[in-house]
Amino acid sequence: MSAPLSTASERPTYAAVLRVPHVRRTFAASLVARLPYGTVSLSVMLSVTRATGSYAVAGTVLALFGATAVLLSPLRAALVDRYGPRRALLPMALLYAGALSLLAAVTWRPGAPALLPAALATAAGACAPPLGPTLRALWGGLFDDRRLVKRAYGLDAVAEELTFVAGPLLVGALVRYAPPAAGVALSALLVTAGTIAFVTSPAVPGVRPSAERPSRSKGRLRGARGLVEPVLVAGGVGLAVGALDLLVMAFAEQRRYGDDIVAWVLAALSAGSAAGGLLNGAVEWRGSPRVRLPLLGAGLGLAVAAAGFAPGLGVLAVTVICAGLFIAPALTTSYLLADESAPEGSRTQAGAWVNTAVNAGMAGGSAAVGALLGRLPLGWCFAVSGGVTLTAAMAALAAAAPARRR
Template sequence: MSAPSPGRPSYAAVLRVPYARRTFFAALVGRLSYGTVSIAVMLSVTRATGSYAVAGTVMALFGAMTVLLSPLRAAFVDRYGPRRALIPMALAYAGLLTALAAVSWRPGAPALLLGALAVGAGAFPPPLGPTMRAVWSGLLDDQRLLQRAYGLDGVTEELLFVSGPLIVGALLRWAPPAAGVALSALLVAAGTVAFVSSPVVAGARPDAAKPERSAKRLRGARGLMQPVLVAAGVGVAVGALDLLVMAFAGQRRYGDDVVAWVLAALSVGSAVGGLLNGAVDWRTSARVRLPLLACGLGLTLAVAGLAPGLGVLTVTVACAGLFIAPALTTSYLIADESAPPGFRTQAGAWVNTAVNAGGSAGSAAVGVLVAHLPLGVCFAASGAVTLTAGAASLWGARGVATSAAAADRGVSAGA
């Protein structure tokens, strides 16, 4: 399923690989559902029950199921192949979202039923992102092209999560919020079917390689510790920033629209950083770059707490964004390199899980800190967590290199 490098490595060259555009765009249609579904579910449940508390509880249950079961869903893809695993997940997910949309279409829906449907839907989102990255890895032989593919994938995913709420907002002019939930169901079903219909995905089979030696399996698990740790630290930073920017605007009596603009600057910075990172032919290894990116994000986040006004905060937040997409892209690359046969989709899913879990933890922790500490201290504390994750991952990377060398010597001696 691999293809040779088609000339000079560039983003355009990635999309010129046979079937790359068809497969990638189909995956993006399905993944757009993840950009629309959260705000659509929150608004539809709020409208149906008239309670923000119920909406918050339903969203927490939905998010918890989505995050906690992500590695398990990815394991099914690795074990049974994309077509056999993704289609049932997508249909179950779309069906439950459709039921949720129908129940919440008009006010007065039972809260327990809404919660049950949300929990059920959260168990089945197909892991299109990790599967697409696994497809990139099998499709591209050139490591430089793979780096650009991951960069392009990361930036477009960022844009999907920015554009998703805008699409739902536009839809609300003509339809109730539940229509956004129905749209999310349609997107994931259509995108997944188109994705698995691509020849490079339809022909994929579960990895039938013989089990690796225990030393190699252990090395793969250790290799995942660094990208998962950094991804969690990045998640903490992003989750914390959402609330910190809101608190900053509230303390200085700015309007709510200011928060949207500052967070948009974060997304723009992340997109620019991701494109630049993917376009550079790095001479240093990914395991060396990753801790530096995490530390850069942590330090910039801490500095943002010193901003005297909105302009400086916006610029600083945009600078923080420059590290986000590169850190996540590099995490995915390392996870893919570390994954033993039959574990590639799961490796990417663990990075996804770490980001989401870190984001939830960051939001929860900052929500408590803001009520008791000065805002500058909250910025510094959030940055310190990400900085610590980066520093700890640097130590972990040295351990992986040492264990890899020892394992290789052991395998050679036993051959």
């Protein structure tokens, strides 16, 4: 990669991040390519349900898509580290988009056999390009001031959060005029266009010369003990978010609120996360991020547990917003620590492991709460979810203690 494109004299603000040459183009392209994060799951669920007439089939297809996307993420990130973003990302994006396009065609009309959508969704998940980890791995090379790197991570966390708000709204508007499979096709188009724009940006390194490629042993994250803390906290954050989706729905159902209320409360969670991310990026923290990260995870766990005591919707919404304030800062700090802990040539993989922890935590949180609801009072379900997140944060604090002593 070329020399950093910023200067230390730049004032460390969000505007200063976007003034660095090529950053606006690269960042915007990555957001277009990552917008399918917010559109594809809902589109797949709706299109497969309509095509097969079965919620069970749709759930299985979505689970296969998510499992391959999450579990193979570190492997795909290793390919990016080894061969460079331009050489690795574009084939992945084209294969991913091709599988989604075929899935859209198969589910456009009712009557699709169950096995075909399942196979195509599995193939799509296996090829999903790790655009988020790749962009975050680039930040350290684009700025020579670590304060600007921190601002960039904060800006990225907030923008990614907003894709999960804008994506479902976009799908909701689209299905008024077209079959749900159109949302799957749109996801394929967005990831293709965004990835092409991303890899052709001057800020993105080209094909690595063979002499610069990391060896296979270096490409593995052996000895990267510093990753334990961010991965643990990220997993706890993901668990809390996955649990809250079902817990808020159960809260609304128990008190006979409408489904639209659930959407508004979960939107409040995203709004709180966005506000927390912007605040975290703007403040010059004096404490060590390795101490701050477990505290952020602990704050989230306590807020989730406290939400179980909410007597009504208003208090629940406020508590959920407070929980959201910890999400983006915890994830931003996790990504920063992962990047700092990664061996040379493995930075994309390090970010992918944090991503994997978040997504696995979300899946685990949803599954665990789904099993607990009906067996425990709702307040206890909130308490258990918050307690597990708090435990993950304390385990991360214990894991970081030897590093601090050294």
